[in-house]
Amino acid sequence: MKKRARNMFDASKIPDDLCPIATELFDMQVGDWRAKRPVVSRERCVKCGICWAFCPTQCILDLEGWLEPDLKICKGCGICAEECPHQAIVMIEEEV
Numbered sequence: 001m002k003k004r005a006r007n008m009f010d011a012s013k014i015p016d017d018l019c020p021i022a023t024e025l026f027d028m029q030v031g032d033w034r035a036k037r038p039v040v041s042r043e044r045c046v047k048c049g050i051c052w053a054f055c056p057t058q059c060i061l062d063l064e065g066w067l068e069p070d071l072k073i074c075k076g077c078g079i080c081a082e083e084c085p086h087q088a089i090v091m092i093e094e095e096v
C-alpha cells in the first residue's frame, strides 16, 4: 500500500515539497516524534503485564526477565508508567 501510494505520488505532477510535513512524515515511525521515553527498571519489574494491557500502541515486548517498550513504536504517552503498580517505569526526556 505504501509503495503503491509512493508510485502514484511519483507519477503525479505534484511537487514533493508542496506539503513538507506530509512528505517528511511519510516514512516516519511513531517513536520519531516522541518527547519522552519510558525506561523500565529490570530490578523492579515483576512481569505482571499491566503496562502491556494499558499501552495504547501495544508496543510492549515480552523479554526474558521483564517487559520493555519497542521504542520504534512507543509514542511516549506515559500511561505505562502511570499504571505500573511497582513503579518500575520512569519517563525521561528525549534528547533533541
Ligand code: SF4
Residues within 6 Å of the ligand: 040, 044, 045, 046, 047, 048, 049, 050, 051, 052, 066, 067, 083, 084, 085, 086, 087, 088, 089
Ligand atoms: S506494569 Fe510494571 S511491573 Fe508490571 S510488567 Fe509492566 S513494568 Fe513490569
Ligand code: SF4
Residues within 6 Å of the ligand: 038, 054, 055, 056, 057, 058, 059, 060, 069, 070, 073, 074, 075, 076, 077, 078, 079, 080, 081
Ligand atoms: S509510553 Fe505509552 S506508548 Fe510508550 S510504552 Fe508506555 S504506554 Fe506504550
